Amino acid sequence: QSHSFATAYGQIARQQLADLKGCESAGRLRPLIIAGEDGVLLARLCVDEALASSKSDRSMRPLSVGEIEASWGPEMRHMLCVRYGLAQADLARHFSDIRANRLSCEPHEWLQEHSFYEGALDALHAALQADINLYILSAKQARYVQALVAHAGLHIKPDSILQSGSEPPTEAMRLLHQRHTDATIYLVDDSADKLRAIASDPNLLSTRLFFAEYGFSTPQQQALAASMPRVRCLKTAHDLQALF
Numbered sequence: 001q002s003h004s005f006a007t008a009y010g011q012i013a014r015q016q017l018a019d020l021k022g023c024e025s026a027g028r029l030r031p032l033i034i035a036g037e038d039g040v041l042l043a044r045l046c047v048d049e050a051l052a053s054s055k056s057d058r059s060m061r062p063l064s065v066g067e068i069e070a071s072w073g074p075e076m077r078h079m080l081c082v083r084y085g086l087a088q089a090d091l092a093r094h095f096s097d098i099r100a101n102r103l104s105c106e107p108h109e110w111l112q113e114h115s116f117y118e119g120a121l122d123a124l125h126a127a128l129q130a131d132i133n134l135y136i137l138s139a140k141q142a143r144y145v146q147a148l149v150a151h152a153g154l155h156i157k158p159d160s161i162l163q164s165g166s167e168p169p170t171e172a173m174r175l176l177h178q179r180h181t182d183a184t185i186y187l188v189d190d191s192a193d194k195l196r197a198i199a200s201d202p203n204l205l206s207t208r209l210f211f212a213e214y215g216f217s218t219p220q221q222q223a224l225a226a227s228m229p230r231v232r233c234l235k236t237a238h239d240l241q242a243l244f
Contacts, residue, residue, distance in 0.1 A: 174203060177204065195225065
């Protein structure tokens, strides 16, 4: 049951997010997705809220984007899993299995569903051509990141892709400082919370921090980034060029 749920709603989540890219209110939910299974739960929640609203004799309105944003977190994830009769670990595993199967059986289709922000590839190619040590920190497994960058024509060594998980990448940044003791290290991220954690670490005071406002960020995240003196905001991916 969990597997069929993950399969069906994995398809819904992917299609729904693709269809709603142009809708500002629905697009605001995308920054909430940290792990893949978050998208499954959010898609199911949106579908259920819309169905409940359409069937209600009292014209019950669905939860607003703001209400979902304000409530989203471990407790709400747990509550939704209980509501749908799922174990969160099982949902995460099934989502991972489905994604791995798609990359294995439908690599072209999977890769075509992903794209880089306009200007990002030019900046990354420029960095590589300038012999800058370029690292990618991602919550995704390295093999997925490697497939995406290779498809885009970027030649990045496997040991330059660091898996950071959903937590702030403090350990990864400390590793880079140890590996490049005399270098100035730049960190670009679209999570103001992660940047704040790096800024608060006394061992990482020399790290230059940049907030990718063009990424999956909320107005609250943008305001937090703007409030931190050490953080510079990048409006578009084209602004990455100036870093190199």
